[in-house]
Amino acid sequence: MSDISVIMYHYVREIKNSRFPEIKGLETELFREQLKFLKKHYNFVTTEEVIDSVYNNYKLPTKSVLLTFDDGYVDHYNNVFPILQEFDVQGSFYIPVKAVRDHKMLDVNKIHFILAAVFDKNKIILDIKFLIENSKLEYNLHDFDYYYKKLAVEWRHDTAEVIFIKRLLQVELAEDVRGKIVDFLFDKYLQINESEFAKELYLNETQVKEMLKGGMHIGCHGYNHFWWNRLKAEELEKEIDLSLNFLSEMGVDISNWTAAYPYGSYSEEVEKFLRQKKCRLAFTSEVSLANTSIKSSLLMGRLDTNNISKNSNELPNDWYKKSN
Structure with a gap:
């Protein structure tokens, strides 16, 4: 041993x-x-x-x-x-x-490339706020402010904004709703075919x-x-x-x-x-x-x-x- x-x-x-x-x-x-x-x-x-x-x-x-x-x-x-x-x-x-x-892209990698593609992370956060507010009833979600207060804490080498995005979309929300939000953001900011991107990445x-x-x-x-x-x-x-x-x-x-x-x-x-x-x-x-x-x-x-x-x-x- x-x-x-x-x-x-x-x-x-x-x-x-x-x-x-x-x-x-x-x-x-x-x-x-x-x-x-x-x-x-x-x-x-x-x-x-x-x-x-x-x-x-x-x-x-x-x-x-x-x-x-x-x-x-x-x-x-x-x-x-x-x-x-x-x-x-x-x-x-x-x-x-x-x-x-x-x-197929892993959600964790979609999040990496969304963050890498957008300099101003507040743009992503505003999109997330909009999507959460519009999905509250369907997925029984809390208010956006609840999640932000809970998760937006600077940690290691990441800002509070980045940590909020990662923790919300990797673990906090249920699989179905976080997948829906990640897909929306990936399509908006990457504007690339997922399968082709996956073939390039993996x-x-x-x-x-x-x-x-x-x-x-x-x-x-x-x-x-x-x-x-x-x-x-x-x-x-x-x-x-x-x-x-x-x-x-x-x-x-x-x-x-x-x-x-x-x-x-x-x-x-x-x-x-x-x-x-x-x-x-x-x-x-x-x-x-x-x-x-x-x-x-x-x-x-x-x-x-x-x-x-x-x-x-x-x-x-x-x-x-x-x-x-």
Whole structure:
């Protein structure tokens, strides 16, 4: 049993000079620089080695680090995969099936690009206010001011306005009404065909198979990218089974399947279900080191890429010291 540093990535791309310079992610060159830093101070491990550590007492090296990538972006094939091969490092990629197979945008990504497309976030908020007021009776909603007072609180690197939009449209409202609002805003501000945008944004099946063949680990991130802890038992089972069927078709070894909770949405019930389905590892979005005990195997914390230096010449930070 040991602690390891598991790092979580999402967008890895050329951001500043792109169509959407406000997208929050990691510049490709900074990813390369971060890998140089990690190679100096950590020991890269594979997901399979972590599984062996949990279940077969395999001894991981000191200062072990594992790289994970969520949401199935084409960034991971175009930008990440070649660099990982260059450094001889495995990445673990957690893919929502709907985005890759059905070319449908995840709501979370629609929200990212709505925010990136509109400089004045108050325009979005005024639209939301209008839509909430017009949907109050149909969906039994509170007044707009109730939601704004509850949710508009500055947090981490986001303004109160951005946090309000994210929290309202990602979690606060019921799935049907928030989907309706997100679709309206996406159509208004992006003015682009959703299917074509999805094909541009996400991996395709050929790329997934090539990454798997190239030594990468491919894991479960659900079908729809729903909050797993909000699903009924039969809905969660369907969500996981659809994902496992996809992974099997891609050529993944289902006897060693792993998962990353969408939005970090775990609970005791979800953990118990994953254990029944023989999930080997599951990663949360809790900012912490991961522990390789069997008890913690489905509640493994991760560090955000922003917790780790992006300068290969810097000294290790506090996370490194804790993993000694």
